[in-house]
Amino acid sequence: MDSKRDVVIVGGSTAGFICALTIKRYNKDVRVTVVRRERKALITCGIPYIFGTLLDVNKDLLPDKLLVEGGIDLLIDEVKSIDRSEKAVILSSGRRISYDKLVLTTGSIPVKPPIPGMDLENVFFARKDAEYLQQLLTTLERAKDVVVIGGGFVGVEFAEQFRRRGLNVTIVEMLPHCLQLNFDEEYCVMAEEKLRSLGVHVITNERVEEIIGSGGKVEEVKLASGGRLKADVVLVAVGVRPDATLAKEAQLKIGEMGGVWVNEYMQTSDEDIFAAGDCAEKFSFFTGKPVNLRLASIAAREAKIVAANLSGINVKNPGTIGCFATMIDDLGLGVAGLTEKAARDAGFNVLTGIATTTDKHPGTMPGAKTLKVKLIFDRSTKTIIGGEVAGGPTTAELANIISTMIEKSMTVEEVTFFQYGTHPALTASPRTHPIAYAAEDALSKL
Amino acid sequence: MDSKRDVVIVGGSTAGFICALTIKRYNKDVRVTVVRRERKALITCGIPYIFGTLLDVNKDLLPDKLLVEGGIDLLIDEVKSIDRSEKAVILSSGRRISYDKLVLTTGSIPVKPPIPGMDLENVFFARKDAEYLQQLLTTLERAKDVVVIGGGFVGVEFAEQFRRRGLNVTIVEMLPHCLQLNFDEEYCVMAEEKLRSLGVHVITNERVEEIIGSGGKVEEVKLASGGRLKADVVLVAVGVRPDATLAKEAQLKIGEMGGVWVNEYMQTSDEDIFAAGDCAEKFSFFTGKPVNLRLASIAAREAKIVAANLSGINVKNPGTIGCFATMIDDLGLGVAGLTEKAARDAGFNVLTGIATTTDKHPGTMPGAKTLKVKLIFDRSTKTIIGGEVAGGPTTAELANIISTMIEKSMTVEEVTFFQYGTHPALTASPRTHPIAYAAEDALSKL
Structure with a gap:
């Protein structure tokens, strides 16, 4: 069955959600379909706050009713492949949807470092998946010792939230300081002092060598220096990589940082396919070179640029400031x-x-x-x-x-x-x- | 006695204070003298907050020690006249101080509307005078009913602070709304609703006809519509006018709004005399025409522009945004x-x-x-x-x-x-x- 759509958006997290709503803002007559894998989609930046402040996954959901009220078709399904010559996407359900313009907002996947023990029970990632996060929330109720691997801003936010509920929290960061990829040293030191004043243990210049379990469940984290940390739960937050699988399979150009290559109009190497958000390659405002910055605010802006360009408002992306x-x-x-x-x-x-x-x-x-x-x-x-x-x-x-x-x-x-x-x-x-x-x-x- | 100074600043409120400190920041060797009438100078924007939040005039003083530590000479005295041909100012004390460059930061004076009863005891103005404001603070301790004449932002801030200490407060505003000169109607309505929710009485579209006293002290405010409001204290906040007296007497050019005329370098009609802050004429960023905007933030910026221009950093004022x-x-x-x-x-x-x-x-x-x-x-x-x-x-x-x-x-x-x-x-x-x-x-x- 072939249903003709004007714009099809693959993915319904920050970029997909915003792109759909913004297209409708400029032109109510465009038919927009969002194909999303997840039954419930999350407000990405809010995820760490589920675990201390909100204490409820349902308080951090994207309001799907905005899509419905906006006249946008939301399909809970997965795009398996893109038929570029016929301008259609093929879904897991077998359904085939034609598009005039396709927007890829397939997001990113947490990096899984090559450390033994990553697959043990109670080792979690900051995955944008409501059911998975609910499982973490439930697990924390019985936890006492938590280790956060990675002191970037996601790791720091999770650690602060875990600590807020009285857990014994340790951050293990490879670099000399937490947040070091994002701030100069004096600001990193302020962050670490604040974390320590809250009772969070901060270990820097240190690698995790192994996650050790018993009966399939995590029990300890072994450090390269030889130390061991008790752990009922481990959260791994060492970064994300763009999910460009679909684009690769469709033979779209991929950028140096592994994102879907886009020009300044957010157009991929196929002029009828756009990309925005974590899956799209970013270019520096300062140097024009590819940069590895993936933030919801960047995704939002890129999604809005795509929506404008699809609506006859020509907007160029001058490059990502961050x-x-x-x-x-x-x-x-x-x-x-x-x-x-x-x-x-x-x-x-x-x-x-x-x-x-x-x-x-x-x-x-x-x-x-x-x-x-x-x-x-x-x-x-x-x-x-x-x-x-x-x-x-x-x-x-x-x-x-x-x-x-x-x-x-x-x-x-x-x-x-x-x-x-x-x-x-x-x-x-x-x-x-x-x-x-x-x-x-x-x-x-x- | 003639003491040679590089820069003499007349007035030590926001503009004078900041100008002096900023000149020293660019060049420690410039000799700077501030001549200020008031023994203590106030942080202007903080004045309303003395009466509800701070409850102490001394918590709102400009820190004179910054001047002292900065090597600036602070003279508590009054400039009576300017001798432009000899490049000197003559003080009340009889002292005469030469200048290379003179900066006028003589500020503004609260407007005293032509309403009978303005000179009664317990009728106050938002004067930048610590002893005068201390008197208002003391008077409020015995007050119950307070009328604020004028619902501009100064009147509104005073009213909110008076109410915070449980006084029965009424604002009387001539225009259809409070804050109407500064905001569009929908924002004014939000302000009025908030004031009313706090228990402040807001009367708009109304003029004060007379302030009525007994034994020389204020007792009532008579409205043009015939109503009467009990009043132990009246605060008059109907605007300010530039204090350009000294400039006028020195035959400097005066602008349409009554401020000391300045060019885009904040230079008066005498190239060795600059002016900044409430006493200086402002020109609109949008139209280039004179505008009647007097704010501490504008004064601060103008003072910084003067300081830069006196320090060899040429800076033009593009006009006041407000x-x-x-x-x-x-x-x-x-x-x-x-x-x-x-x-x-x-x-x-x-x-x-x-x-x-x-x-x-x-x-x-x-x-x-x-x-x-x-x-x-x-x-x-x-x-x-x-x-x-x-x-x-x-x-x-x-x-x-x-x-x-x-x-x-x-x-x-x-x-x-x-x-x-x-x-x-x-x-x-x-x-x-x-x-x-x-x-x-x-x-x-x-």
Whole structure:
């Protein structure tokens, strides 16, 4: 049975969900079908928060009723292959659906490191699968000792949430610091200090050699240095890799980072097939080179760019800046663009500026928290290329200001004198708005 | 006695204080003298918060020790006149100080409306004078009924703070709504609803005819419609006018709005005299015409521009956008640039976009608050010219993102697809970041 559809979207996590809804926003008449494997789809960024704050997988679901109300067809099924010559997808159920335009939002798969014991019971991954996560939630009820392998932002968020319910939590990170791929050292140290103050054990510069079980269930984690950690549950969070299987089988071009190659319109090597989100290759805003950044916010934006391009609004992706934030208890950490280290590694002649202030003014206002902002400029062009924030509730939006400035290639003078508003309960003082003030520090060093 | 100084700053409130410190940041060798009338200077934006949250004038003082530690000479004295031909100022004490460059930061004076009874005891103004404000604080201890004349943001902030300590507070506003000069009607209504929910009486479309006293002290406020309000204390907050007395006497050019005229380098009609802050004329970023905006954040930025220009860093002021925020209990309200009404009044062909979302995601995260963002675009150039925000702790920084976008003349497409980060505890979802999402609404209407 052949049913003619205008747009078929493969995958229904962040990118697929948003792409479908956004197409309908621009044009109600386009027929949109989402083919999704999972009966229930999750709000990706919320996953760690299921395990301490929300305590219910159902509180973190994408609201499918928006799809239904939007007139989008949601098929719970799996696309087995793409017939590019006939412009159709073939589903597990045997059904065949034609498309005018196809969008691949097949997401990513957690990396499974080559460590013995990975298949033991109670070894979990941050998989975007509601039933699987429910199983982790249930298992945690009987757990006492938990080991998190990987101190990236997913590992750190899980660890903080596990600790919130009183578990004995240890993070094991290979690199010298947690969050080291995302932040400069001084911010990583702040994160580690906060984790330790909460009672999370943080072990860095350390590899897991083996996960040891008994009766098929995990019992211990053996470290390369010889130590052993008791573990009722292990969470493995060492990164994700793009799920480009379907694209590969359809002989679409694959990028260096293993994602589906796309041009600046998010179009694959087949002009009728687009890709967005974790499955799509990303290119750096700064260098144009492939980068390994996979975030829901990037997926969302790419999905919106695809939706626009499919709706006659031509939009180019200028490359991925990478902007995100996390929260460890009351400590917010945000970043946009390049860290100082990444900028130096990429060969930039770096100029930095730092501001430390409070997020209310006067500092005597109740609830005032310390804000620390570091900005990174390219000394040769004087433009902003990165920024890091440590603070409270405003952390992420401060990172978003920095990201906006990066996208518009603002100079150190433009950042220093940008026009901002202030309020005692909401911001630093007019003198020390941390972004302007950090830029002023950089400007004074020129 | 003639002591040679490099830079003399007249006035030590926001602009004077910041200008002095910023000059020293760029060049420690410049000799800077601040001549200030007040023994103690206040953090201007914090003034309303003395009366409910801080309950102590001393918790809202500018930290003079920063001036001292910065090697700045602070003279508590008054400049009586400027001798432009000799490049010197003459102080009340009789002292005469020479300058290479003079900076006027003489601030503003609360407007005293022509209403009988203004001089009665316990009728107060939002004067930047620590001893005067201490007197208001003491008077409030014995007060029960308070009337605030003027529902602009200063009046609203005072009213909310007075109410916080259990006083019976009424705001009387001439216009149909509180905050009407700063926000579009729907935001004004939110503010009024919040004030009323706190127990503040809000009377709009109403004039005060007379302030009636007994024994020299205020007792009642008589309204034009005939009603009478009991009042132990009246706070008058109907705006400020620039204090340009000294500049006028020195025959400097005065602008249409009554401020000291300045060029884009913040230089007055005398090339050795600069002006910044409330005393200086402001010009619109949008039209280049004089505007009547006086905010500490604007004063701060102007002071920083003066400091840069005096330090060999040439910086032009592109005109005032006007960005600010306020907080009524847990409701944040922020604005940048033109409201929809102001844009229409100025002749723009207006395109708007609206987003309503929550400031955490999923919405089941504890403490999630509603965010409402409205963006205003010029339909002919498709650039962003304004935005309004209602929300929680992130309100002001969201307004600051909008202000940055206005300053860089970002198009509706650029705003829709700007690169932001998200986090469950800190922002709306990747799909509904309110700025991108409101722009998408506008884009879908094009």
